[in-house]
Amino acid sequence: xxxxxxxxxxxxxxxxxxxxxxxxxxxxxxxxxxxxxxxxxxxxxxxxxxxxxxxxxxxxxxxxxxxxxxxxxxxxxxxxxxxxxxxxxxxxxxxxxxxxxxxxxxxxxxxxxxxxxxxxxxxxxxxxxxxxxxxxxxxxxxxxxxxxxxxxxxxxxxxxxxxxxxxxxxxxxxxxxxxxxxxxxxxxxxxxxxxxxxxxxxxxxxxxxxxxxxxxxxxxxxxxxxxxxxxxxxxxxxxxxxxxxxxxxxxxxxxxxxxxxxxxxxxxxxxxxxxxxxxxxxxxxxxxxxxxxxxxxxxxxxxxxxxxxxxxxxxxxxxxxxxxxxxxxxxxxxxxxxxxxxxxxxxxxxxxxxxxxxxxxxxxxxxxxxxxxxxxxxxxxxxxxxxxxxxxxxxxxxxxxxxxxxxxxxxxxxxxxxxxxxxxxxxxxxxxxxxxxxxxxxxxxxxxxxxxxxxxxxxxxxxxxxxxxxxxxxxxxxxxxxxxxxxxxxxxxxxxxxxxxxxxxxxxxxxxxxxxxxxxxxxxxxxxxxxxxxxxxxxx
Amino acid sequence: xxxxxxxxxxxxxxxxxxxxxxxxxxxxxxxxxxxxxxxxxxxxxxxxxxxxxxxxxxxxxxxxxxxxxxxxxxxxxxxxxxxxxxxxxxxxxxxxxxxxxxxxxxxxxxxxxxxxxxxxxxxxxxxxxxxxxxxxxxxxxxxxxxxxxxxxxxxxxxxxxxxxxxxxxxxxxxxxxxxxxxxxxxxxxxxxxxxxxxxxxxxxxxxxxxxxxxxxxxxxxxxxxxxxxxxxxxxxxxxxxxxxxxxxxxxxxxxxxxxxxxxxxxxxxxxxxxxxxxxxxxxxxxxxxxxxxxxxxxxxxxxxxxxxxxxxxxxxxxxxxxxxxxxxxxxxxxxxx
Numbered sequence: 001x002x003x004x005x006x007x008x009x010x011x012x013x014x015x016x017x018x019x020x021x022x023x024x025x026x027x028x029x030x031x032x033x034x035x036x037x038x039x040x041x042x043x044x045x046x047x048x049x050x051x052x053x054x055x056x057x058x059x060x061x062x063x064x065x066x067x068x069x070x071x072x073x074x075x076x077x078x079x080x081x082x083x084x085x086x087x088x089x090x091x092x093x094x095x096x097x098x099x100x101x102x103x104x105x106x107x108x109x110x111x112x113x114x115x116x117x118x119x120x121x122x123x124x125x126x127x128x129x130x131x132x133x134x135x136x137x138x139x140x141x142x143x144x145x146x147x148x149x150x151x152x153x154x155x156x157x158x159x160x161x162x163x164x165x166x167x168x169x170x171x172x173x174x175x176x177x178x179x180x181x182x183x184x185x186x187x188x189x190x191x192x193x194x195x196x197x198x199x200x201x202x203x204x205x206x207x208x209x210x211x212x213x214x215x216x217x218x219x220x221x222x223x224x225x226x227x228x229x230x231x232x233x234x235x236x237x238x239x240x241x242x243x244x245x246x247x248x249x250x251x252x253x254x255x256x257x258x259x260x261x262x263x264x265x266x267x268x269x270x271x272x273x274x275x276x277x278x279x280x281x282x283x284x285x286x287x288x289x290x291x292x293x294x295x296x297x298x299x300x301x302x303x304x305x306x307x308x309x310x311x312x313x314x315x316x317x318x319x320x321x322x323x324x325x326x327x328x329x330x331x332x333x334x335x336x337x338x339x340x341x342x343x344x345x346x347x348x349x350x351x352x353x354x355x356x357x358x359x360x361x362x363x364x365x366x367x368x369x370x371x372x373x374x375x376x377x378x379x380x381x382x383x384x385x386x387x388x389x390x391x392x393x394x395x396x397x398x399x400x401x402x403x404x405x406x407x408x409x410x411x412x413x414x415x416x417x418x419x420x421x422x423x424x425x426x427x428x429x430x431x432x433x434x435x436x437x438x439x440x441x442x443x444x445x446x447x448x449x450x451x452x453x454x455x456x457x458x459x460x461x462x463x464x465x466x467x468x469x470x471x472x473x474x475x476x477x478x479x480x481x482x483x484x485x486x487x488x489x490x491x492x493x494x495x496x497x498x499x500x501x502x503x504x505x506x507x508x509x510x511x512x513x514x515x516x517x518x519x520x521x522x523x524x525x526x527x528x529x530x531x532x533x534x535x536x537x538x539x540x
Numbered sequence: 541x542x543x544x545x546x547x548x549x550x551x552x553x554x555x556x557x558x559x560x561x562x563x564x565x566x567x568x569x570x571x572x573x574x575x576x577x578x579x580x581x582x583x584x585x586x587x588x589x590x591x592x593x594x595x596x597x598x599x600x601x602x603x604x605x606x607x608x609x610x611x612x613x614x615x616x617x618x619x620x621x622x623x624x625x626x627x628x629x630x631x632x633x634x635x636x637x638x639x640x641x642x643x644x645x646x647x648x649x650x651x652x653x654x655x656x657x658x659x660x661x662x663x664x665x666x667x668x669x670x671x672x673x674x675x676x677x678x679x680x681x682x683x684x685x686x687x688x689x690x691x692x693x694x695x696x697x698x699x700x701x702x703x704x705x706x707x708x709x710x711x712x713x714x715x716x717x718x719x720x721x722x723x724x725x726x727x728x729x730x731x732x733x734x735x736x737x738x739x740x741x742x743x744x745x746x747x748x749x750x751x752x753x754x755x756x757x758x759x760x761x762x763x764x765x766x767x768x769x770x771x772x773x774x775x776x777x778x779x780x781x782x783x784x785x786x787x788x789x790x791x792x793x794x795x796x797x798x799x800x801x802x803x804x805x806x807x808x809x810x811x812x813x814x815x816x817x818x819x820x821x822x823x824x825x826x827x828x829x830x831x832x833x834x835x836x837x838x839x840x841x842x843x844x845x846x847x848x849x850x851x852x853x854x855x856x857x858x859x860x861x862x863x864x865x866x867x868x869x870x871x872x873x874x875x876x877x
Binding site for chain 2: 034037039041047054055138139140142143223224225226227248250251252253254256257260261263264266267417422423426
């Protein structure tokens with residue numbers, strides 16, 4: 001009997017330990033909060049709330065975009081599938097009431113009722129201080145500003161309290177668009193200066209932890225790596241008052257859980273899911289899945305042209321004929337990408353980028369070209385990829401490896417950890433690799449300037465140098481600035497053709513940005529930065 | 541007792557110094573260049589060099605080390621580059637989350653495993669012995685992230701009994717004012733029972749996941765050590781003297797079987813801290829495990845060093861506690877000490 005008592009007490013204990021899950025109590029206040037709040041789940045979160053900070057990551061750009069204003073922004077147009085897509089060529093004022101573009105300058109008149117989150121009015125001196133800051137802090141922001149020939153503080157001139165002029169250094173078609181990207185955001189200069197120190201004259205430590213802007217939202221709580229909470233700025237004048245009152249952005253590292261949260265209706269929006277999940281969610285129709293092409297972006301196979309065997313153009317063309325393009329589209333992307341291969345042989349080159357090249361999988365041609373180049377028996381090489389994007393890169397490289405094996409080319413796959421990837425790219429020693437490049441500014445000459453020009457920027461990952469290519473790219477930049485359409489068209493067609501015959505890199509596809517959201521969420525807009533714009537979103 | 545604690549702590553100092561040196565060198569030996577990583581996608585060589593200078597990575601290794609130890613002596617663990625926060629603050633904020641989860645997992649596990657082990661030992665070959673064998677084998681052979689995902693799939697996605705795996709609290713509750721950092725205790729102090737319930741329901745699945753994983757060693761060790769003790773002569777004598785089975789098992793056998801179990805517990809606790817890394821990932825738990833892994837992936841030195849150091853200190857303290865417990869359970873240890 002005693003033993004039985006003991007048993008009983010023990011099993012009682014065990015049952016007590018396995019506490020039943022408590023079902024959620026939904027009070028009415030809770031339900032109200034839910035309908036005005038947007039819950040976003042994503043893999044990573046910001047490491048800095050200020051895009052001018054040292055090493056601010058991409059999620060940090062999203063905070064900056066929604067919490068700070070710029071002088072100007074883009075209009076929207078109907079994009080693929082009717083989804084609003086930013087209009088590259090049309091600008092509207094955000095903090096600027098009006099702006100006038102002259103021959104060698106642009107003048108902005110500020111909205112007089114614009115206020116920062118702490119209530120101080122936005123004035124011309126804030127604009128100047130912020131733009132000075134962007135061109136002076138160094139690192140990415142300064143680099144991005146220089147892409148639009150904005151490099152010197154003297155270029156930003158205060159005319160009166162509400163008027164600012166930006167002088168052009170030289171004629172450059174990218175100067176005005178570069179004022180509408182995320183970087184030239186307007187910061188509350190008095191507030192930040194108060195919190196700056198001698199060691200940190202631009203107050204980067206202060207703006208890292210809190211937003212000091214005039215944007216539609218302000219960060220009220222940020223726990224790095226866990227969540228960001230943003231509240232609407234009721235006095236925003238940059239556009240119509242946003243419908244969403246509160247944004248809760250939670251970091252959920254597990255992709256499977258993000259999908260579960262969406263399908264159970266607990267989370268409102270998520271991105272960064274595997275393509276297969278997006279494809280399945282699209283098919284079952286419970287959620288809205290938006291897939292739009294990256295503007296000015298391409299995933300490609302690059303080859304180091306400074307070293308054999310890829311210094312031989314015949315070898316590069318052979319590889320271009322040997323890649324399993326369609327298999328990559330089907331098995332890696334599940335169709336979520338725009339093919340950049342297999343254009344009909346008689347198709348004329350367009351004045352556009354990206355556009356498909358004329359290579360297709362053709363093993364016979366590849367073998368012939370390889371034999372001509374003197375590698376009839378193949379060779380050994382290594383294909384490298386960035387592990388941060390292993391979901392796409394790994395299967396892609398396996399398919400390439402398999403395909404090249406048919407030509408007798410033995411490829412070893414080299415997985416490079418994310419932290420190391422940029423270093424490896426910079427060394428320019430990898431013989432064969434896959435990577436993505438996409439430019440914020442959607443102009444062909446911008447893409448080519450970074451990726452093909454002989455000044456050998458970090459994105460010219462192939463170390464490709466060609467005097468003819470440089471001449472065409474420089475020509476297109478000049479004719480774009482002066483507005484010489486005919487010369488521009490010839491040059492663009494010229495460099496696209498050259499890029500395809502010389503094939504230092506083989507474009508595979510234009511990737512898609514995929515966003516999944518509940519059916520009751522509307523107003524998603526595609527932006528060049530590919531992050532969410534909460535200001536246009538609505539729920540219910 | 542106090543001299544013993546003092547002595548143990550003295551012994552710990554050289555190992556801590558060793559840990560500081562080794563972690564410093566190991567993090568420096570990691571492949572990857574933090575300057576290039578944090579210079580961003582569009583950095584030029586000059587931009588990378590600028591960042592390297594800002595981070596002080598252009599200095600000789602010995603100088604970096606001296607600066608690091610000097611900062612450590614002032615309680616400064618450095619700044620994390622990925623989250624942008626001081627490491628000391630992050631660890632202070634995240635440690636309670638991991639500790640609450642691990643301790644709860646361990647308690648659940650002990651409460652199930654020890655009685656199971658004792659029962660299996662008292663009736664070897666019976667159904668309860670087989671049950672013990674099956675549960676422990678199953679528990680130890682399932683990887684934690686798998687158990688975690690299955691639990692989420694069944695109890696959250698399919699059945700909807702469990703709340704969304706979104707960390708320590710439902711998104712619409714705010715965290716209680718920090719007293720201990722343990723939400724279960726802090727919400728009670730703040731008398732916020734709704735939040736207490738939310739915190740508890742968030743804990744159930746991850747704690748169960750950890751418990752399932754740690755059942756095996758505890759139950760097996762309890763069973764083995766109970767079997768050995770039950771076969772010994774003093775138990776036979778106690779039985780022969782007509783003592784009740786409960787007194788024999790609980791007072792005589794169990795207390796003597798405890799020592800190896802306590803040792804196992806300390807080992808299990810350390811495994812659990814490791815297993816935590818994956819559980820935290822699955823349940824979006826804001827603990828130190830997931831923090832350290834993310835830092836490692838991005839070659840972020842400071843948090844990795846901070847994490848290893850914190851763990852080393854915790855092990856030292858844990859071992860101390862175990863030693864003291866030995867003394868409490870077994871007077872012979874006390875006498876020898």
